[in-house]
Amino acid sequence: MTESPKPRRGRPPLSNKTETRDRILDAALEVFSERGFDGATVRQIAAKVGVSDPALYAHFKGKKEIFEALLKLAGPDLLASAGPSLESEKTPMQLAIPETFGNIVATWSTPRARAFASLVLRMGPDGLSNMLQDVSLRLRPHFTAWQERGELCKDIPVDVAIWQVIGPLAALRITYLHGNASKADVARAKLLAKTHLKIVAQTLTQSRRQEE
Amino acid sequence: MTESPKPRRGRPPLSNKTETRDRILDAALEVFSERGFDGATVRQIAAKVGVSDPALYAHFKGKKEIFEALLKLAGPDLLASAGPSLESEKTPMQLAIPETFGNIVATWSTPRARAFASLVLRMGPDGLSNMLQDVSLRLRPHFTAWQERGELCKDIPVDVAIWQVIGPLAALRITYLHGNASKADVARAKLLAKTHLKIVAQTLTQSRRQEE
Amino acid sequence: MTESPKPRRGRPPLSNKTETRDRILDAALEVFSERGFDGATVRQIAAKVGVSDPALYAHFKGKKEIFEALLKLAGPDLLASAGPSLESEKTPMQLAIPETFGNIVATWSTPRARAFASLVLRMGPDGLSNMLQDVSLRLRPHFTAWQERGELCKDIPVDVAIWQVIGPLAALRITYLHGNASKADVARAKLLAKTHLKIVAQTLTQSRRQEE
Amino acid sequence: MTESPKPRRGRPPLSNKTETRDRILDAALEVFSERGFDGATVRQIAAKVGVSDPALYAHFKGKKEIFEALLKLAGPDLLASAGPSLESEKTPMQLAIPETFGNIVATWSTPRARAFASLVLRMGPDGLSNMLQDVSLRLRPHFTAWQERGELCKDIPVDVAIWQVIGPLAALRITYLHGNASKADVARAKLLAKTHLKIVAQTLTQSRRQEE
DNA sequence: TATGAATGAGCCTTCATTCAT
DNA sequence: GATGAATGAAGGCTCATTCAT
Numbered sequence: 001m002t003e004s005p006k007p008r009r010g011r012p013p014l015s016n017k018t019e020t021r022d023r024i025l026d027a028a029l030e031v032f033s034e035r036g037f038d039g040a041t042v043r044q045i046a047a048k049v050g051v052s053d054p055a056l057y058a059h060f061k062g063k064k065e066i067f068e069a070l071l072k073l074a075g076p077d078l079l080a081s082a083g084p085s086l087e088s089e090k091t092p093m094q095l096a097i098p099e100t101f102g103n104i105v106a107t108w109s110t111p112r113a114r115a116f117a118s119l120v121l122r123m124g125p126d127g128l129s130n131m132l133q134d135v136s137l138r139l140r141p142h143f144t145a146w147q148e149r150g151e152l153c154k155d156i157p158v159d160v161a162i163w164q165v166i167g168p169l170a171a172l173r174i175t176y177l178h179g180n181a182s183k184a185d186v187a188r189a190k191l192l193a194k195t196h197l198k199i200v201a202q203t204l205t206q207s208r209r210q211e212e
Numbered sequence: 213m214t215e216s217p218k219p220r221r222g223r224p225p226l227s228n229k230t231e232t233r234d235r236i237l238d239a240a241l242e243v244f245s246e247r248g249f250d251g252a253t254v255r256q257i258a259a260k261v262g263v264s265d266p267a268l269y270a271h272f273k274g275k276k277e278i279f280e281a282l283l284k285l286a287g288p289d290l291l292a293s294a295g296p297s298l299e300s301e302k303t304p305m306q307l308a309i310p311e312t313f314g315n316i317v318a319t320w321s322t323p324r325a326r327a328f329a330s331l332v333l334r335m336g337p338d339g340l341s342n343m344l345q346d347v348s349l350r351l352r353p354h355f356t357a358w359q360e361r362g363e364l365c366k367d368i369p370v371d372v373a374i375w376q377v378i379g380p381l382a383a384l385r386i387t388y389l390h391g392n393a394s395k396a397d398v399a400r401a402k403l404l405a406k407t408h409l410k411i412v413a414q415t416l417t418q419s420r421r422q423e424e
Numbered sequence: 425m426t427e428s429p430k431p432r433r434g435r436p437p438l439s440n441k442t443e444t445r446d447r448i449l450d451a452a453l454e455v456f457s458e459r460g461f462d463g464a465t466v467r468q469i470a471a472k473v474g475v476s477d478p479a480l481y482a483h484f485k486g487k488k489e490i491f492e493a494l495l496k497l498a499g500p501d502l503l504a505s506a507g508p509s510l511e512s513e514k515t516p517m518q519l520a521i522p523e524t525f526g527n528i529v530a531t532w533s534t535p536r537a538r539a540f541a542s543l544v545l546r547m548g549p550d551g552l553s554n555m556l557q558d559v560s561l562r563l564r565p566h567f568t569a570w571q572e573r574g575e576l577c578k579d580i581p582v583d584v585a586i587w588q589v590i591g592p593l594a595a596l597r598i599t600y601l602h603g604n605a606s607k608a609d610v611a612r613a614k615l616l617a618k619t620h621l622k623i624v625a626q627t628l629t630q631s632r633r634q635e636e
Numbered sequence: 637m638t639e640s641p642k643p644r645r646g647r648p649p650l651s652n653k654t655e656t657r658d659r660i661l662d663a664a665l666e667v668f669s670e671r672g673f674d675g676a677t678v679r680q681i682a683a684k685v686g687v688s689d690p691a692l693y694a695h696f697k698g699k700k701e702i703f704e705a706l707l708k709l710a711g712p713d714l715l716a717s718a719g720p721s722l723e724s725e726k727t728p729m730q731l732a733i734p735e736t737f738g739n740i741v742a743t744w745s746t747p748r749a750r751a752f753a754s755l756v757l758r759m760g761p762d763g764l765s766n767m768l769q770d771v772s773l774r775l776r777p778h779f780t781a782w783q784e785r786g787e788l789c790k791d792i793p794v795d796v797a798i799w800q801v802i803g804p805l806a807a808l809r810i811t812y813l814h815g816n817a818s819k820a821d822v823a824r825a826k827l828l829a830k831t832h833l834k835i836v837a838q839t840l841t842q843s844r845r846q847e848e
Numbered sequence: 849t850a851t852g853a854a855t856g857a858g859c860c861t862t863c864a865t866t867c868a869t
Numbered sequence: 870g871a872t873g874a875a876t877g878a879a880g881g882c883t884c885a886t887t888c889a890t
């Protein structure tokens with residue numbers, strides 16, 4: 001991933017056809033997530049790929065385009081990979097929440113997903129807000145269905161409920177599931193997520209009479 | 213020719229010395245939080261202060277030093293400004309949690325605190341992790357005390373409990389209480405925080421027999 | 425499967441070999457004349473030809489060689505294409521000047537010749553000087569003959585006389601007969617040339633006694 | 637002009653206050669006229685000034701701006717410096733033409749003016765056309781006056797007459813009075829100009845009955 | 849303390865050119 | 870003969886920083 005075969009002048013002996021583009025994206029993900037857009041240099045990316053920097057310009061129009069291509073990959077990655085449990089709105093909440101979101105956290109634990117987390121983080125608050133908002137939107141039909149079926153208690157507005165679930169997960173992701181998280185971090189994140197999901201599933205179910 | 217050309221009426225220059233330093237820090241906070249360390253330029257900071265860029269070097273050794281000075285201010289700012297309720301470990305949890313942490317969220321809502329949030333965010337995941345960990349450490353004695361007094365249910369490890377409280381708050385801060393958050397964002401954050409704290413206080417109290 | 429897939433009807437590929445070379449030169453003429461040597465890029469030329477840029481290197485050793493090949497074509501083009509009237513030194517001056525040089529101007533009006541004009545222009549003053557000097561040299565025998573036969577007044581040195589004729593024509597070419605000259609420009613150039621040639625022919629004939 | 641005092645780091649010992657801007661323009665004129673816009677590099681200009689290239693950016697926004705600043709100086713330089721004879725339209729043509737335009741040619745002979753000539757030349761045909769047209773426009777009132785007073789024969793349209801005068805001069809300038817013209821070139825240009833002006837003045841005066 | 853002018857380092861990008869196919 | 874991929878060189882420009890004032 002870091003070591004490069006250092007190809008001679010001219011076209012390398014063929015083996016990586018158009019996959020160079022992907023190798024660039026991989027390297028860029030690494031570098032951008034470590035240093036942010038402004039902190040990263042084209043040279044660093046190229047070096048990580050094992051080519052000279054002008055080579056990148058055969059595949060992308062410029063630094064910005066590389067970054068944007070990366071973002072386009074990051075979007076779907078976030079929650080969309082939620083897994084089957086959320087496919088249908090019929091799944092009962094008590095089941096869907098621990099399972100589905102558990103899966104998501106598992107997905108987030110892969111090195112690649114963690115790098116993406118750092119990437120988005122570095123973009124500043126807007127990156128995160130938009131992402132959360134996006135996810136919120138996609139979750140809404142499920143939560144509405146649950147509330148209509150009485151699985152989700154009615155005292156609480158849907159979007160607040162949604163946030164109850166994903167807000168802490170986002171925090172988890174950001175603090176424990178970033179690019180250079182240790183194994184311990186990842187383990188801890190999984191534990192916290194599990195606890196959180198258990199509790200939140202339970203809390204959202206029971207009516208909140210006792211508040212008064 | 214006889215009159216002194218300096219009309220020294222009004223406020224004496226008593227503060228002029230270090231005042232500039234603070235103005236620089238203010239400007240830097242703004243710029244750094246908007247663009248990140250690498251994206252910000254010394255010129256931008258200087259321009260915002262209204263001086264030429266070499267002027268900054270009379271107060272700081274360089275860009276990095278300005279940034280670090282800012283960070284030194286940001287640290288304490290985060291949670292330490294928790295307010296009186298946490299001063300003593302005697303305060304009962306049911307009371308301390310909604311009140312204290314409510315105050316914290318209020319503190320976070322000021323423009324300055326929001327700028328700091330963006331600043332730390334831009335630093336990448338380490339900034340956040342450290343911050344959270346730091347806070348966690350400082351909160352630990354209180355939570356331990358509560359658990360010993362039976363106010364915090366004993367099925368849950370303290371640090372998990374701590375995270376139950378502050379994790380979501382961190383998420384809130386990051387997504388809704390950043391540098392250029394709208395008024396609506398801030399309001400929403402407050403609402404979510406209130407709901408969260410109410411629920412979490414309650415959840416942490418009651419034993420979790422029903423899990424089985 | 426039995427039929428040959430190549431429908432070889434029509435013109436046989438006899439010319440395909442060097443035809444590309446010419447197409448390159450054409451494209452290069454256009455590009456170089458529009459942007460100058462340094463402003464032009466190999467890619468632009470290749471694009472105009474409709475091939476990829478390394479393709480050019482199969483026909484020329486490099487950018488410079490293309491340019492030089494072009495120059496080799498431009499040289500003869502300038503005045504040499506003077507037409508029959510100058511073939512023999514016998515033609516009387518009164519006739520030769522309006523006719524011959526009129527033809528030359530006509531030649532200069534073709535798009536290709538105009539592109540060449542721009543090309544040479546872009547090369548800086550040396551290009552022009554050399555060109556003029558070259559022409560001057562080739563014209564000299566004719567003018568000498570005319571002077572010896574008394575058709576050209578003897579008060580004036582031959583080379584001054586020559587310049588009297590071609591100097592203004594050069595100016596005309598440069599200002600009105602360049603690459604992207606409008607139709608109006610061309611028309612104007614022809615008019616000015618005609619007037620000029622008429623007058624100059626006349627002036628050069630008559631002795632200049634009246635100067636004293 | 638070429639040798640530079642090579643100042644140390646930081647501000648040079650003061651002696652050239654704001655004149656640096658002018659020194660840049662001088663150097664740029666030299667470099668641009670020798671290599672054209674695209675062929676010249678900012679580094680070359682800076683080197684000729686004796687500073688490092690970023691220094692130029694304190695005075696100009698970029699390479700283009702330097703070039704344009706130069707052009708703004710070139711415009712007036714051309715013919716405007718015509719001298720007193722053209723100030724009033726009363727000056728008789730027979731006198732004005734040899735004298736005034738003689739002065740102009742003298743002006744053109746200075747190294748600086750010659751560099752400008754090369755500069756404009758390198759810009760391609762448009763530069764020249766515009767320049768000629770501009771001059772033509774400014775000359776028109778004088779020629780009209782002369783024609784009305786009968787000093788300029790009426791058989792010829794004013795703009796053709798104007799071109800009769802300045803066209804050859806332009807040719808002269810371009811071919812003999814460019815940046816790196818030799819002394820001989822300059823001398824020759826002056827001779828040719830003198831002859832030309834004498835003849836043209838005479839020709840434009842006398843009616844052209846004899847044409848028929 | 850503050851500034852105008854200047855600098856070394858380095859960045860993103862383009863260009864002419866080459867290599868293997 | 871032509872192409873896709875890659876490269877060394879260099880170019881324009883910005884940046885943090887320093888110097889003399």
